[in-house]
Amino acid sequence: MCRVPRGASHFNNKRFGAGEARKLVIEAAAQAARMSISPGGGVMDRIPISPDGCKKLREELDHVTKVLIPQNIKDIETARGHGDLSENAEYHAAQETNALLRARLKELKNKLATCEVVDPESTPKDRVVFGARVILEDIQSGEEKNYLVLGPYDADAGNGSISYTSPLGRALLGKEEGDLVEFRSPGGIQKLEVISVR
Numbered sequence: 001m002c003r004v005p006r007g008a009s010h011f012n013n014k015r016f017g018a019g020e021a022r023k024l025v026i027e028a029a030a031q032a033a034r035m036s037i038s039p040g041g042g043v044m045d046r047i048p049i050s051p052d053g054c055k056k057l058r059e060e061l062d063h064v065t066k067v068l069i070p071q072n073i074k075d076i077e078t079a080r081g082h083g084d085l086s087e088n089a090e091y092h093a094a095q096e097t098n099a100l101l102r103a104r105l106k107e108l109k110n111k112l113a114t115c116e117v118v119d120p121e122s123t124p125k126d127r128v129v130f131g132a133r134v135i136l137e138d139i140q141s142g143e144e145k146n147y148l149v150l151g152p153y154d155a156d157a158g159n160g161s162i163s164y165t166s167p168l169g170r171a172l173l174g175k176e177e178g179d180l181v182e183f184r185s186p187g188g189i190q191k192l193e194v195i196s197v198r
Contacts, residue, residue, distance in 0.1 A: 046116040048130050053154025054117050061108040064101060072098050111153050120148075125198050128172040130164055133198050136181070139191040149173075 049057075072094060079091035120131025128134055128149060136145045148161040149172060155163035162169050171183035172194070181192045 045114075047111075047114050047153055048118040048151045049115040049153045050120055050131065050150055051117055053150065054112075054115060057108060057112055057115070057153065061105070061112065064105050064108065069098075069101050069105070072101055115151075115153055120150075127174055127176045128194070128197055129174075134172060135195040136192040137195050139180075139193060144195065145192070147172075 075094040076091065076098065079088055079094050082088055082090060085091050118130055123129050123131040125132070130149060130151060132149050134147050134149060136147070137143070138145065146160060147168075149164050149169055150161045152163045152165050155161045155166070155169075164170065164173060167183045167185065168181075168190075171181045175181055175194050175197075177194055177196055179194045181194060183190055183192075
């Protein structure tokens with residue numbers, strides 16, 4: 001469940017050039033991205049997550065386990081009492097809901113088993129890494145955009161955060177103030193300048 005690495009607040013101050021930035025998954029989460037052994041014996045990466053993101057996953061897991069699944073089990077029992085199951089739409093709907101809830105439960109448990117908490121406040125602020133707040137300027141339109149770079153489990157584009165695994169996130173990793181960023185979006189190639197990193 002969301003491991004917190006030892007010494008998570010101590011990070012290497014090594015600088016990365018443009019070529020090395022591609023190899024950089026997240027310097028700030030380098031310790032968080034340690035390799036571990038999966039239950040099947042294979043190797044899996046630890047996925048960095050913010051403390052808030054981990055808390056939300058735990059809360060959702062708790063809600064699915066203690067509220068939604070027990071309610072669904074009651075719904076199945078109630079529908080079962082309505083007679084012939086072969087023509088009981090309420091029963092079949094409750095069974096489908098149960099399958100969806102079980103799948104979500106498995107997904108949440110997997111996310112919590114593979115994540116590692118990284119406090120964005122403890123990461124370097126001189127370049128884009130996990131937890132960085134970045135202000136970008138669109139080269140063509142002059143429009144400013146503000147993003148928080150997080151991991152795939154807690155990024156939410158609708159609320160101004162992007163995943164470091166997204167096309168923009170990958171292009172931003174390792175960049176500093178004044179650097180130009182180019183990436184492919186659904187609307188075509190976009191060119192941005194990094195105005196600030198904090």
